[in-house]
Amino acid sequence: MSKVFSLPEAIRRYVPDGASVCLGTALECLIPFAAAHEVIRQGRRDLTLIGPISDVCFDQLIAAGCVRRVVAAWVGNVQYGTGYGFRRAVEAGVPRPLEVEDHSNLTIALGLEAAGLGVPYLPTRSLLGSDILARSPRLRAAPCPFTGEPLVLVPALVPDVAILHVQRADPDGTGQAWGPTGVTAAAGKASRAVIVVCEELVEPAVVRDDPNRTLVPGFRVDAVVHLPWGAHPSPVQGQYNRDHAIYAEYHRRTASAEGARAWLDEWVRDVPDHAGYLAKLGPARLAGLRPRASRLAAPVDYGS
């Protein structure tokens, strides 16, 4: 059976109500915004979001009422700091109460790595003496069994599904990305199901010609979605730059709950699909985000 699905179909199959979803794994780039918008359009509820720093992606899902719990190091708007949707949910329970499990970037990474390695936890020296540790429901301080040194044990984080955005994938889901990748490979190993969203759907030979570039192998992937511009407004190296103006507009318009609802209606709920979103942005705006020049790497020789 083919793994290549439309975005709505992939979300329907692999992101049910109540699922724990890992996304925004490369930090400020390669954020699967289109997938998050589809989750909002389908009215998903009670999700747990897992990720290090999601830029405004988590804020949008929270403001839309899709989220019950967030397991993250940082939730906000990277360009402006505050994420109003997150603040309203935590401070006032609007549109619904939100549980927050605070982490640092490293403990999110280690939780996913532990799951990927198939061990119950990984230790770190980070967060000793912090209130992130003191108030965490899951992190635990324990002495090293060998040296007695104080350590923090980070239990494995196993998302139900990871949504990973990459530059290219083959129809079996082998995904290749370049630029910084944050915790993307870790999330691909850790999660029960994996959706790969790609800018380019390529022939199987293309990924096999450059196997060091692979972040997630096809046998770990359940669904492949071919969706150019699927990470907009976040940047995708070699494809498009960051659309800073969207983040500015989102920040300006979502300071009130009514404003957030209006923004979500205009840019997500009243837009039928990703094609409609791109049409709303318009070709001129998209063209302006393209890299001014390409910068090709020298080919490497895998010959034997």
Place this chain on the structure above:
Amino acid sequence: MAPEPYSPGELMVAAAAREIRDGEVVFVGMRLPLLAFCLARATHAPRAVGLFENGVVRDSPAREFLVTMSDGPNVTGALWCTEMREVMGLLQGGRVDLGFIGGAQIDRFGNLNTTYVGPAGRGTRLPGSGGGADIACLSRRHVIIMAHERRRFVERVDYVTSPGHGDGGSWRRRIGLPGGGPAAVITTLGVFRFDAETRELVLASTHPGVAVEAVRAETGWPLAAAAEVEATPRPTPTELAIVRGFDPEGFWTRGRG
């Protein structure tokens, strides 16, 4: 000739750049520290290497203005693009000389809060740690950059996101933190160091035009001051030109950043 006008942000960037020594490995982060790294590389620290938590390692400043560390120009020409665990591994392994972090609230021992300000249930939720707590715990030393207001400079932070020197003295060693802790705090009013014994914040210099009493008025505990409080050097015309080259619209240094 009157000195060239500059913004508080530009002065802070120049002060932060002076914290970077040539050849150091620096965990950079965003905003003012990113500009400080660019400035240091272009002036006295051409061999400094910058690490970013997303997995970018650079030994040259990006050639264009950046809003985030994952913007295209920060990737083009990088030394290494990889997973977060690699750069965090270098940090935890003691390979990072200096890290920069910002905060919303700080106390007299340099503990930082970026998580929750105010009484439980009635306060303000902030974005959280990001990589800040990791940098504070694990860098060989770190430098804090933040706005100086009385509501931010408090006797004890409401929540310790990024540990500084705890309750002072040898707290970090007792707790098991490997990094050296905060070495300096650069604010909109002055530059602070930490007492070698008590690890309490000590005013080292005030920015041009700022009186020591004005700093005390904006600090929520009886602030210690160096025997001779110096004046923070103004940014030079060369430094200003470089900073403005990297932040042409003043987004981080002359606007809201």
